[in-house]
Amino acid sequence: MKNYLKTILFLFVASVVLVSCSDDDDDPKVDPNEYSIDGATSAITATPFWVDGNPNHGTVDHIRFVEPVNKTALSDLFKITPISGTNPLEGTYTYSDSGDVGTYNLTLTHNWDGGFGYDWTTNGASGSVLEIELIKDEPSTGNIYDITISKFTLDYGNWDFAAGTWVSEGTKELVFHYRGTIDL
Numbered sequence: 001m002k003n004y005l006k007t008i009l010f011l012f013v014a015s016v017v018l019v020s021c022s023d024d025d026d027d028p029k030v031d032p033n034e035y036s037i038d039g040a041t042s043a044i045t046a047t048p049f050w051v052d053g054n055p056n057h058g059t060v061d062h063i064r065f066v067e068p069v070n071k072t073a074l075s076d077l078f079k080i081t082p083i084s085g086t087n088p089l090e091g092t093y094t095y096s097d098s099g100d101v102g103t104y105n106l107t108l109t110h111n112w113d114g115g116f117g118y119d120w121t122t123n124g125a126s127g128s129v130l131e132i133e134l135i136k137d138e139p140s141t142g143n144i145y146d147i148t149i150s151k152f153t154l155d156y157g158n159w160d161f162a163a164g165t166w167v168s169e170g171t172k173e174l175v176f177h178y179r180g181t182i183d184l
Contacts, residue, residue, distance in 0.1 A: 032177070033045070033177065033178050033179060033180065034177060035067075035076075035078075035174065035176045035177070036173075036174065036175040036176075037110075037154070037172050037173070037174055038172045038173055039173075042067065042069070042076070044065065044067055044177075044178050045067065045068070046065060046066055046067050046068065047180065047181060047182075047183055048063050048064060048065045048078075048178065048180075048182050048183070049064055049182065049184075050062075050063060050064075050182055050184045051063075051064050051079075060081055060099065062079045062080060062082075063079075063080045063081075063082070063147070063182055064077070064078065064080075065077070065078035065080075065178070066078075066112075069110075069111055073113070073114075074111040074112060074113055075111075075112050075114070076108060076109070076111070076112065077108065077109040077112045078106065078107075078108050078176075079106065079108075080104065080106050080130065080147070081104055081105045081106070081107075082104045082130060082132060083099055083100060083101050083102065083103050083104065084101065085101035085102075087101070088134070089132055089134075089145070090132050090133055090134040090145065091131075091132060092129050092130070092131050092132075093129065093130040093131075093132070094129055094130075095124070095126060095127035095128070095129075095152070097124050104127075104130045105124055106122075106124065106127065106130075106149070106152055106174075107122050107123070107124065108121070108122045108154060108156075108174065109121040109122075110156070120156045120157060120158060120169060121156065121157070121158060121159070122154040122155060122157075123155045123156075123157065123166050123168070124154075124155060125152075125153040125154060125155035126152075126153045127149060127151065127152035127153065128149060128150045128151045128152065129149075129150075130147070130148070130149050131146070131147070131148045131149075132146070132147050133145065133146040133148075135179065141181075142181035142182075142183070143181065143182070144179065144180060144181060145178075145179070145180070145182055146177075146178070146179045147176070147177070147179075148176070148177050149174065149175065149176040149177075150175060151173065151174075151175060152173070152174040152175075153171050153172075153173060153174075154171060154172045155168050155170075155171055156168070156169055156170060156171065156172055157169040157170075
């Protein structure tokens with residue numbers, strides 16, 4: 001009977017060790033894919049994509065999110081511009097509209113109709129660091145990235161194109177988190 005109990009105890013301890021060392025735990029629990037503007041939270045359901053900038057048109061490379069708003073034909077258009085230079089995309093960036101390597105900028109166009117119509121757009125303001133982490137390197141199916149901005153102050157308003165000036169209507173606070181692929 002003693003050997004029987006020892007065998008049972010050994011099998012129990014071995015199974016606990018095997019389960020606790022399992023590879024099933026390599027993906028830690030993450031925040032949901034969502035963004036929040038002044039506390040109003042929305043899910044991120046669309047896959048972002050990379051847009052190559054065109055210096056002739058004054059545009060820079062950026063990650064673009066076109067997120068449908070409340071099941072309407074309108075979208076929130078996010079342009080996140082990490083300036084990585086010759087470095088890989090993953091990294092930590094500080095907010096600045098200088099265009100220097102290691103900085104980022106972010107613009108948001110709210111309730112965008114896909115053309116020139118929208119409720120308001122942003123002109124940056126200030127932000128915490130942007131972190132882009134490569135979670136899984138899977139070139140054949142798409143690398144998985146984690147993009148986090150814990151706080152970003154949006155200066156929202158509109159451009160007065162006739163006067164060539166920015167007309168601020170105030171500020172809004174943005175929190176942003178996405179984990180998934182980026183169509184490159």
